[in-house]
Amino acid sequence: MISRKKTGMYILSVFLLLIFCGISFAQDSDVQKTNWLLGVMFKLERMKDNAAEDINKCDLEIQKSENTIRKSEDIIRQARQKGNAQAEMIARQALRTASEARTKNQERKDLTERNKKKAEEVLASLKTGGKNLEAKVEQVELENDRAEWTKNEKQLIEEQLAKRNPYIDPIYASLKTNAPPPLPPTKYDMLKPGDVLMISPEDKSFWDTIKDSAFWIDTGDRIASVSLSPASHALVYLKEVNGKKLFLDHTPGGGAHVISEAEFLKTYSHRDALVAQPVKEVDAAKLWEAAKELSKKEAQIKVNKSGNIIRSDRLWSLRQ
Secondary structure, eight states: OOHHHHHHHHHHHHHHHHHHHHHHHHHHHHHHHHHHHHHHHHHHHHHHHHHHHHHHHHHHHHHHHHHHHHHHHHHHHHHHHOOOEEEEEEEHHHHHHHHHHHHHHHHHHHHHHHHHHHHHHHHHHHHOOOHHHHHHHHHHHHHOHHHHHHHHHHHHHHHHSOOOTTTTTHHHHOOOOOOOOOOOOOOOOGGOTOOOEEEEOOOOOOHHHHHHSOOOOOOTOHHHHHSOOOEEEEEEEEEEEEEEEEEEETTTEEEEEEHHHHHHHHHHSOEEEEEEEEOOHHHHHHHHHHHHHHHHHHHHHHHHHHHHHHHHHHHHHHHO
């Protein structure tokens, strides 16, 4: 039998170990966030410098265009006075080209100045401590270099696609046998990069009528996996940063923009949602072919049933 003294020492050791682990995890989390802050600060500072350099380049190009415009206008006036139609035509073409270049560089400059200003605002928030910093940083990266941002997001999705989806084969089998498809469990904490959340309308009346026959998660997740989707809005789950989920939303007037987990929950948590997962191209083609084959079979069954009804009606009329 273990003595009370040894039991007490054992409990104390476990307690101290739990405290140490808790402190260790907290420290790791703090270190990760600190590293993230330093990384994004460096990136934002670089964005500012690049933007300032790009603005200077735009100013130089705009100045060149304005010089060409002035010269072209002078040539046009002189050509008119001398009646030189060919010289006037060439000058007008140069004027149009220079005007288009000036407009293009001015638009580029305006956009770069806006991005630079946003980067400065987010950088100030990072230094002072603001809300939804992860989403703000992600938005700046999206607007500053959409191609690079898209490339990074695609890589996250490809990493998920590299993992075998265990529901592809059962769903394929269900399409081949016309059996109810298996429904993968989809909860809020199980979201993966690239998942599309289809949000139900504010009006719940239609959803209430299908709840009994659909598969619903019986938690506060409010996310379901069903085959019928009367969705009125959709957004994409991006990733998790510092333990906070980020989503790509698109609204009228707001365009594509990143929202934080807090914004997502505030805006959409009171509405039901369905989740559509990306699949490999080869798996998508396989499921699509099986679905088309099943659709053809069901259509043929309906035609056959319709034909049987007609023949029965004709037989009844002949008997009469």
